[in-house]
Amino acid sequence: MSVIEVSELRKSYGGRAVVDGVSFAVEEGEIFGILGPNGAGKTTTVECVEGLRIPDAGRVRVTGLDPVADHARVARVLGAQLQESELQAKLTVREALELYTAFHDEPLDWRPLAERLGLTQKLTTRFGKLSGGQKQRLFIALALVGNPRVVVLDELTTGLDPRARRDTWELIEDIRANGVTVLLVTHFMEEAQRLCDRIAVIDKGRIAALDTPAGLIHRSAGATVISFTPSAPLDAHELNTLPALASIEDRDGRLTLSGTDETVNAVITLLARRHVTAHQLRVVDATLDDAFLDLTQEATA
Numbered sequence: 001m002s003v004i005e006v007s008e009l010r011k012s013y014g015g016r017a018v019v020d021g022v023s024f025a026v027e028e029g030e031i032f033g034i035l036g037p038n039g040a041g042k043t044t045t046v047e048c049v050e051g052l053r054i055p056d057a058g059r060v061r062v063t064g065l066d067p068v069a070d071h072a073r074v075a076r077v078l079g080a081q082l083q084e085s086e087l088q089a090k091l092t093v094r095e096a097l098e099l100y101t102a103f104h105d106e107p108l109d110w111r112p113l114a115e116r117l118g119l120t121q122k123l124t125t126r127f128g129k130l131s132g133g134q135k136q137r138l139f140i141a142l143a144l145v146g147n148p149r150v151v152v153l154d155e156l157t158t159g160l161d162p163r164a165r166r167d168t169w170e171l172i173e174d175i176r177a178n179g180v181t182v183l184l185v186t187h188f189m190e191e192a193q194r195l196c197d198r199i200a201v202i203d204k205g206r207i208a209a210l211d212t213p214a215g216l217i218h219r220s221a222g223a224t225v226i227s228f229t230p231s232a233p234l235d236a237h238e239l240n241t242l243p244a245l246a247s248i249e250d251r252d253g254r255l256t257l258s259g260t261d262e263t264v265n266a267v268i269t270l271l272a273r274r275h276v277t278a279h280q281l282r283v284v285d286a287t288l289d290d291a292f293l294d295l296t297q298e299a300t301a
Ligand SMILES: Nc1ncnc2c1ncn2[C@@H]1O[C@H](COP(=O)(O)OP(=O)(O)OP(=O)(O)O)[C@@H](O)[C@H]1O
Pocket: 013, 014, 018, 036, 037, 038, 039, 040, 041, 042, 043, 044, 045
């Protein structure tokens, strides 16, 4: 049984479908990413998983339980990251940890958790005085203190500096290493590529693609990019008919072509045949960034 099952989920506001038939399943121990442009329906989807919004249609199950009908039981297995507005500025870190411990039947001891999250020195600091990174670490601690099987983290590293972001990534890997399943909403491609086992790309309320990060990159039209400045102009028709070509750009005589390994080999053969030298030749793999733009543009078209 999957830890999270979402099937044909739909939610509309004022007659506009913001989640329009989303289905996915998250397996035990996975870090599953939800990636998409602003307003794609990511938060609405995960809030249906948390039982905070009621779907118009479709089925959501968390460890086999309905998050709305079985809200109290789901709250025991699912840890959700709070939004900033949900904690009082005057509450100290210790008070927040004690308060959230009291909400759960079988909580973890918050002390080692605070230690692992680097909060021990901050126990007497009020929430309002914490830095952005410290607040995020406290939110992670509060999401984990109930000893959940699943945690939902929405835009966890937004607003963090690169160091704090990397620390947070290590924490998430650590959480998973302890057997917790992670559902992660993110805007950051690097974050998704580094952390997620699988990613659902959501665009306009629908799943545009669902795959591993490497799978998404390979699936996108231009998985490999070759760029060079030819020593003499090349024939446009010959370039445009290269096999598996996804895109071609000529910027002040520097050519950038995306496609597959087949495209790259054909470019090299063409250069040799025409006795043209390629200056500053670069071949790079596309990133998840490229794949994301490709996939979400595709869905727009
Ligand atoms: N309670 C609500 N009432 C009306 N419209 C809403 C409500 N909640 C969300 N929406 C709209 O639904 C759409 C999807 O919102 P959602 O927050 O799920 O997107 P998102 O993918 O999480 O976006 P972002 O990346 O910007 O956080 C948006 O256009 C938003 O304005």
